[in-house]
Amino acid sequence: MTYAHGKHAAPTTFLSKYVFSYDHKVIGKQFLWYGIFFLGIGGMMALLIRWTLAFPGEAFPVLGNLLFPHTNGIVPPDTYSMLFTLHGTIMIFFAITPILIGAFGNYCIPLMIGARDMAFPIFNMLSFHIAVLSGALLLGSLFTPLGGAAGGWTSYPTLSTLVGSPGAGQTLWCLSIFVLGVSSTMGAVNYITTVICFRAPGMGYFDMPLTIWGLWLTAILNAIFLPVLGAGVILLTFDRVFGTTFFLAGAAATSGSGDPILFQHVFWIFGHPEVYILILPAWGMVSDFLSFFARKPAFGAKATALSMTTITILSTLVYGHHMFTTQMSPLLTQTFMTLTMTISIPSAILFANWLGTLYKGSIRFHSPMLFSMGVVFVFGLGGLTGLYLGTVSTDLYLHDTYFVVGHFHYTMAASVLLGGYAGTYFWFPKMFGRMMDEKLAKIHFWITMVGLNGVFMGMMVVGFAGMHRRLYNPFVYEFLEKLIPMNKFITYSALLMGVGQLPFVWNFVYSLYKGKKAPANPWEVGTLEWTIPSPPIHYNFEEIPTVKCGPHEFGNPKLDNGRDFQYQTEELAK
Amino acid sequence: MTIKSMNINETMKHPKEIAFTILMVSWVMLFAALFLAYALLRFKESQWPPMGFEEVSLYWPIISTVLVVISSYTLYLFSKNYKSNVSKSKKYLYSTILLGIGFLVSQKMLWNEMNSTGLDVGSGTFASIIQAFSWIHAAHIFMGIIALCWLLSFKTKANDTNFNFRVIHVSKFWHFLDIVWLLMFVTMFLI
Numbered sequence A: 001m002t003y004a005h006g007k008h009a010a011p012t013t014f015l016s017k018y019v020f021s022y023d024h025k026v027i028g029k030q031f032l033w034y035g036i037f038f039l040g041i042g043g044m045m046a047l048l049i050r051w052t053l054a055f056p057g058e059a060f061p062v063l064g065n066l067l068f069p070h071t072n073g074i075v076p077p078d079t080y081s082m083l084f085t086l087h088g089t090i091m092i093f094f095a096i097t098p099i100l101i102g103a104f105g106n107y108c109i110p111l112m113i114g115a116r117d118m119a120f121p122i123f124n125m126l127s128f129h130i131a132v133l134s135g136a137l138l139l140g141s142l143f144t145p146l147g148g149a150a151g152g153w154t155s156y157p158t159l160s161t162l163v164g165s166p167g168a169g170q171t172l173w174c175l176s177i178f179v180l181g182v183s184s185t186m187g188a189v190n191y192i193t194t195v196i197c198f199r200a201p202g203m204g205y206f207d208m209p210l211t212i213w214g215l216w217l218t219a220i221l222n223a224i225f226l227p228v229l230g231a232g233v234i235l236l237t238f239d240r241v242f243g244t245t246f247f248l249a250g251a252a253a254t255s256g257s258g259d260p261i262l263f264q265h266v267f268w269i270f271g272h273p274e275v276y277i278l279i280l281p282a283w284g285m286v287s288d289f290l291s292f293f294a295r296k297p298a299f300g301a302k303a304t305a306l307s308m309t310t311i312t313i314l315s316t317l318v319y320g321h322h323m324f325t326t327q328m329s330p331l332l333t334q335t336f337m338t339l340t341m342t343i344s345i346p347s348a349i350l351f352a353n354w355l356g357t358l359y360k361g362s363i364r365f366h367s368p369m370l371f372s373m374g375v376v377f378v379f380g381l382g383g384l385t386g387l388y389l390g391t392v393s394t395d396l397y398l399h400d401t402y403f404v405v406g407h408f409h410y411t412m413a414a415s416v417l418l419g420g421y422a423g424t425y426f427w428f429p430k431m432f433g434r435m436m437d438e439k440l441a442k443i444h445f446w447i448t449m450v451g452l453n454g455v456f457m458g459m460m461v462v463g464f465a466g467m468h469r470r471l472y473n474p475f476v477y478e479f480l481e482k483l484i485p486m487n488k489f490i491t492y493s494a495l496l497m498g499v500g501q502l503p504f505v506w507n508f509v510y511s512l513y514k515g516k517k518a519p520a521n522p523w524e525v526g527t528l529e530w531t532i533p534s535p536p537i538h539y540n541f542e543e544i545p546t547v548k549c550g551p552h553e554f555g556n557p558k559l560d561n562g563r564d565f566q567y568q569t570e571e572l573a574k
Numbered sequence B: 001m002t003i004k005s006m007n008i009n010e011t012m013k014h015p016k017e018i019a020f021t022i023l024m025v026s027w028v029m030l031f032a033a034l035f036l037a038y039a040l041l042r043f044k045e046s047q048w049p050p051m052g053f054e055e056v057s058l059y060w061p062i063i064s065t066v067l068v069v070i071s072s073y074t075l076y077l078f079s080k081n082y083k084s085n086v087s088k089s090k091k092y093l094y095s096t097i098l099l100g101i102g103f104l105v106s107q108k109m110l111w112n113e114m115n116s117t118g119l120d121v122g123s124g125t126f127a128s129i130i131q132a133f134s135w136i137h138a139a140h141i142f143m144g145i146i147a148l149c150w151l152l153s154f155k156t157k158a159n160d161t162n163f164n165f166r167v168i169h170v171s172k173f174w175h176f177l178d179i180v181w182l183l184m185f186v187t188m189f190l191i
Helices: A014-019 A024-054 A077-113 A121-141 A168-197 A210-241 A260-294 A301-317 A330-342 A344-358 A367-390 A392-398 A402-432 A438-464 A478-514 B015-044 B059-081 B086-116 B125-149 B161-190
Strands: none
Touching: A014 A024, A024 A077, A024 A121, A024 A402, A024 A478, A077 A121, A077 A168, A077 A210, A077 A260, A077 A402, A121 A168, A168 A210, A168 B015, A210 A260, A210 A301, A210 B015, A210 B125, A260 A301, A260 A344, A260 A367, A260 A402, A260 B015, A301 A330, A301 A344, A330 A344, A330 A367, A330 A392, A344 A367, A367 A392, A367 A402, A367 A438, A402 A438, A402 A478, A438 A478, B015 B125, B015 B161, B059 B086, B059 B161, B086 B125, B125 B161
């Protein structure tokens, strides 16, 4: 059976080349711009939130009077709720998802497995355009009379029902998430099929770079669990628009009342796999980069791939640990706790493999490597603090404190952000044919690293001291007053981190036009995308390559070609 | 530049089949989540229907069930015959589409009847579940009918591989919706 691939001629007009392109490389870049745009918005929201927590009742400098003229530049309480809701939503669904999954997924999967394009290019294009629609719905919700959604990114009822948030903002939020779910599912179907069917001849599953493993497992989780969230937000929309009573209990409903906890079940059945959806691509990339820049084969690459698979499976069984405080039966809490703790086993294997890869490597500290090592550090911290939240007895105290916020920012925000930057620095030469400036990249890394740890470590400290999340002004409680200096420190760190992104923005834009021309293989690695020119030609490969060895063949003493690595298309040196 | 088509292992499934299987998993999860919600809400109550509510009359649900089951059968006959017998298969396809539309009409009658007997969506979870789930299912049936119309060009394309996949996939989708309705019928109206 032959499957005709490459039915489309090279596009010529602006619209067919940059807007309605079938080309996975263009769609990947579209997702990258989309994600970076929302990353900026979400980041600004984070700064507004941090300002309010450090200087309650003071006007936000410079932009405050412009944004909140009615309160002389002070962030009002209802806007504060809206800010943390949309900060979470935007960062998770509109920044991380498009960049890590949309951009790197689209860009890297066909290139790294030796395919000419995705399995269904038109489907792929639609996936991006639907994502744009979703982003428009979310941004549009900000301009409704009562403002955007303000029930937290988790949108728990009753906060998110008409009782808690009247107005169209929350409804538009639900629709936007549903539409985004459709987009991501379409993307996921494409990724899974492409990886199964279009690996170059000779490439078994364990010859795939670990990046592809991460993206593939993510796509599988997406295809299975996004529809569950879809069902949840449809029911929430029905509750809000048509007056059904799924999530309304007590006086709000008549007889046969609904259940607010039901939404939490549906949300977290999706929500726990979601955190792995976000982190798996970063894990995959880091596993590869550590090997690429330590100039050593990835230690236990097969075990790494299998632990990622195990984590994928286990992640579907542990959602209850988000709901320990919902009067769940102790039998269930203990079951979920045990299952949660089981995840530490594959995670520990994965982590040990990372360290094993670094051990005795001749490490090259290029920017992708710095960021990857940053991921190893922050993910270690994030993972370890997760144990306290997975344990029922400590979670009862820590639930909904800033400790939780610190923990999930370490795992989801810090690791994924650093992983995303590592990927950007690594594949920028492939995408645009130019190098990014190393010096600026290193400045970017160190400022980000210092700022980021200040913010999230600080959050854990105030959380341990008992400060609750989502409070507009926590310092009305006497026992939290002493935490104001610490909160100021967190905010200064956040400002530092914000400023630290400017070198990146400058570097990115400048290198796009004026950067040094990239050599054919700037990082000297052997995966398939580096066997072709940068940026790749239309349909990538003139001849589909034949794969003869794994992606991490470094430092083989038998190599006699003057390089310390070999391409995947070369016979393994013996 | 010439672009060669890609050889795929003979024993492997076609990418379209794999992709459609994944899509079906997504749809299964969507309806599974709805059934989970239903189960949780139902087991919370000491009796079902909850106090003060009466069972919905089985008249329209039974008609819906009959229509959708026959439509599945006619679609099966279509997929068996469309390559060999044009006039017969035309009849089967049109009757599938008409039965699908009939199913939607019977659903609309069900909703009308529920609304007129005080079981409107706002009256509590009992009515909410039946109405909202059948809306979501009916929306999929509507998509299914559009997909069926997409098969109307079978006369000229009976030997086209892509078209054959289309028939297989639309049939799978339609039979899936049939099964979902049967599950809804049994769990919501019978027991």
